[in-house]
Amino acid sequence: MPNIRLENLVKRYGEFQVLHGINLEMKENEFTVLVGPSGCGKSTTLRMIAGLETVSDGEIFIDDKPVSHLEPKARDLAMVFQDYALYPHMDVAKNMSFALRLERRPKAEIDAKIKDVAEMLGLTKFLHRKPGELSGGQRQRVAMGRALTRNSGTFLFDEPLSNLDAKLRGQMRAELALMRQKVQKNMIYVTHDQIEAMTLADRIVVMHGGYIQQQGTPEELYKRPVNKFVAGFLGSPPMNFLEGDLADVDGRLCVQGQGFCLALSDERRQALANAPRGPVTMGIRPADLTYAPDAGDNTALDLRVVVSEYIGAQSVLICDCAGQKVEVELKSDTPIALGETLRFAANAQAIHLFDRETEEAL
Amino acid sequence: MSAASRANRLTPYLFLAPAAVILAFALLYPIGYMVYASFLDWSPSQRIGEADFIGLRNYTNLLQDAAFGESFWVTIKFAAVVVTLEMIIGVGLALLLDRNIKGMSLLRTIFILPMMIAPIVVGLMWRYMYHPTVGIFNRTIKSLGFEEGIPWLSDSTWSFIAVVIADVWQWTPFIFILALAAMQSLPRSALEAADIDGATEWQKITLIKIPLMMPVLIVTLMLRLIDAFKVLEVIMVLTNGGPGLSTEIVALRIFRTAQEFQELGEAAAMSNILLMLLMALTIGMFFYSKLQEARAARMRAAAEQEEAH
Ligand SMILES: Nc1ncnc2c1ncn2[C@@H]1O[C@H](COP(=O)(O)OP(=O)(O)OP(=O)(O)O)[C@@H](O)[C@H]1O
Ligand SMILES: [Mg+2]
Numbered sequence: 181m182p183n184i185r186l187e188n189l190v191k192r193y194g195e196f197q198v199l200h201g202i203n204l205e206m207k208e209n210e211f212t213v214l215v216g217p218s219g220c221g222k223s224t225t226l227r228m229i230a231g232l233e234t235v236s237d238g239e240i241f242i243d244d245k246p247v248s249h250l251e252p253k254a255r256d257l258a259m260v261f262q263d264y265a266l267y268p269h270m271d272v273a274k275n276m277s278f279a280l281r282l283e284r285r286p287k288a289e290i291d292a293k294i295k296d297v298a299e300m301l302g303l304t305k306f307l308h309r310k311p312g313e314l315s316g317g318q319r320q321r322v323a324m325g326r327a328l329t330r331n332s333g334t335f336l337f338d339e340p341l342s343n344l345d346a347k348l349r350g351q352m353r354a355e356l357a358l359m360r361q362k363v364q365k366n367m368i369y370v371t372h373d374q375i376e377a378m379t380l381a382d383r384i385v386v387m388h389g390g391y392i393q394q395q396g397t398p399e400e401l402y403k404r405p406v407n408k409f410v411a412g413f414l415g416s417p418p419m420n421f422l423e424g425d426l427a428d429v430d431g432r433l434c435v436q437g438q439g440f441c442l443a444l445s446d447e448r449r450q451a452l453a454n455a456p457r458g459p460v461t462m463g464i465r466p467a468d469l470t471y472a473p474d475a476g477d478n479t480a481l482d483l484r485v486v487v488s489e490y491i492g493a494q495s496v497l498i499c500d501c502a503g504q505k506v507e508v509e510l511k512s513d514t515p516i517a518l519g520e521t522l523r524f525a526a527n528a529q530a531i532h533l534f535d536r537e538t539e540e541a542l
Numbered sequence: 543m544s545a546a547s548r549a550n551r552l553t554p555y556l557f558l559a560p561a562a563v564i565l566a567f568a569l570l571y572p573i574g575y576m577v578y579a580s581f582l583d584w585s586p587s588q589r590i591g592e593a594d595f596i597g598l599r600n601y602t603n604l605l606q607d608a609a610f611g612e613s614f615w616v617t618i619k620f621a622a623v624v625v626t627l628e629m630i631i632g633v634g635l636a637l638l639l640d641r642n643i644k645g646m647s648l649l650r651t652i653f654i655l656p657m658m659i660a661p662i663v664v665g666l667m668w669r670y671m672y673h674p675t676v677g678i679f680n681r682t683i684k685s686l687g688f689e690e691g692i693p694w695l696s697d698s699t700w701s702f703i704a705v706v707i708a709d710v711w712q713w714t715p716f717i718f719i720l721a722l723a724a725m726q727s728l729p730r731s732a733l734e735a736a737d738i739d740g741a742t743e744w745q746k747i748t749l750i751k752i753p754l755m756m757p758v759l760i761v762t763l764m765l766r767l768i769d770a771f772k773v774l775e776v777i778m779v780l781t782n783g784g785p786g787l788s789t790e791i792v793a794l795r796i797f798r799t800a801q802e803f804q805e806l807g808e809a810a811a812m813s814n815i816l817l818m819l820l821m822a823l824t825i826g827m828f829f830y831s832k833l834q835e836a837r838a839a840r841m842r843a844a845a846e847q848e849e850a851h
């Protein structure tokens with residue numbers, strides 16, 4: 181399957197620059213997820229790869245061939261649109277076979293292919309219905325099926341699950357992950373949902389404001405975010421950020437802030453030996469804060485519970501730490517009361533530090 | 543059933559009543575009047591009550607009247623030719639001009655101007671243009687070095703062509719704007735999907751755009767067809783039906799039967815025949831689309847049954 185490379189890809193709408201030099205390389209059979217907040221240019225990037233949007237500057241290479249001047253059909257890709265973009269006047273079978281019929285493939289081959297794909301997606305019963313007579317989830321599968329019947333090297337998905345309700349989305353996400361194992365193809369998947377990104381991706385590309393913030397495996401991005409934006413974007417509930425100062429206290433390197441002073445690990449101290457002391461933003465994920473009434477002063481935060489969100493076995497507690505907001509997770513059966521101050525031990529290995537000005541990781 | 547709930551059920555009809563009354567007077571009364579008149583031997587000097595009732599004689603006379611038959615044939619020919627040409631040119635133009643280029647909105651406005659001109663003026667305008675010596679067409683033809691101009695309005699074939707051209711000129715814009723509106727409301731992403739699926743521009747037109755526009759196009763076609771069967775002014779001004787009967791469409795004949803021959807009953811009978819023809823067309827179209835739907839539903843049901851086994 182082809183190898184896709186974006187080099188300094190730029191998109192302008194008139195004076196307004198939407199993408200500022202995107203550099204990206206997608207390996208063979210890789211599932212790449214472009215993720216980022218609304219308006220960051222994900223769809224634009226995907227549509228440029230598809231050939232639905234002109235390239236203002238830079239180049240797209242497919243197998244080292246520049247393709248930005250080629251028509252979509254010459255690029256050998258299939259796409260699933262956010263609004264599905266089914267042909268309303270054709271039934272499901274016709275929709276799925278459209279590309280094959282344009283290529284004038286033999287009827288037997290088309291029928292066999294449709295049968296295969298319909299079986300895989302559970303659409304066999306609906307082959308003779310028009311899109312208007314299907315539910316949202318079924319339409320979504322037809323859109324997927326239309327892409328699958330074509331034997332293209334690359335699949336593009338633009339938020340294919342965003343129109344589904346939460347339960348169906350979870351179900352389809354699992355089905356996608358399953359399909360991913362059966363279909364060895366390049367996949368480029370756009371979403372603003374970080375859970376989809378984390379569960380599906382071989383490689384996540386986090387975008388913000390028309391720039392790539394960071395790319396890597398889900399684990400890399402989760403464990404070693406390069407800046408505050410990526411750190412806050414991935415993970416649920418999101419990472420907590422606390423303002424403080426980097427300072428040496430009693431021979432240990434600490435982050436000292438209003439109402440807390442956390443000691444960093446020895447490795448961190450060595451790594452930051454020459455870093456300037458002074459204001460930093462500290463990040464710590466809810467999962468790295470554990471309820472520990474007996475923890476020592478330099479390893480824990482004292483948090484006053486403001487709101488408790490019950491979500492089943494776990495509750496999310498929104499707490500106050502001397503004026504700064506901190507979210508933690510706690511087993512729901514822990515007896516606590518609102519307004520109570522609890523002590524949470526912080527995993528020193530999992531403390532992230534960011535420059536207050538540039539928001540880059542230290 | 544309680545009185546209250548009965549009153550409740552009657553309320554909608556109460557609200558509908560004024561509209562129904564107006565409809566009865568404004569629509570049904572004139573039509574009823576015309577139908578009744580078609581059974582009379584009635585001249586404008588008589589009041590309708592004084593006219594003799596002659597049953598279906600007006601109709602039987604008409605069916606034997608070769609001149610009426612000729613008119614009828616001319617009308618059908620005219621309607622078929624102009625509507626076909628207008629549909630092709632109108633939809634074609636819409637396909638060409640459905641893009642965002644600077645100045646396109648001005649161009650579109652210019653395109654729909656002919657439709658806004660009063661038909662009498664259109665007739666007069668074209669009559670001058672078709673003038674055998676000073677008209678623009680013949681002057682151009684002569685300046686190109688041809689000896690003879692075209693006898694636009696004095697030859698029976700050419701005069702038919704002349705009225706067709708004038709009508710196409712005036713009414714193509716109608717189809718153009720409706721087709722353009724339909725085209726701009728097409729789902730854009732479906733067309734993008736077709737791009738990705740590898741459709742050429744032509745395939746996108748024939749396989750996606752036209753089928754999706756079909757409901758609008760059919761209504762447009764019906765409206766134009768009904769209108770084309772009733773054109774009067776332009777032809778009256780241009781040729782007044784001549785030479786001979788070559789451009790005497792039914793509407794013109796009705797007008798002359800009433801005006802010149804003073805046969806109101808016969809004119810009413812002709813109108814009724816035209817009305818029935820148009821109604822047959824409309825009903826035919828309606829049933830055709832119902833039939834299509836039913837067939838699709840049947841096929842779907844059959845297919846699903848087959849799968850259930
Ligand atoms: N045709 C256009 N003209 C001008 N600006 C545009 C156009 N299309 C998109 N934009 C701008 O480009 C930016 C990126 O849009 P894009 O659709 O790529 O966002 P996105 O990341 O897909 O967001 P979402 O998650 O909401 O779909 C947005 O700020 C948008 O306003
Ligand atoms: Mg988008």
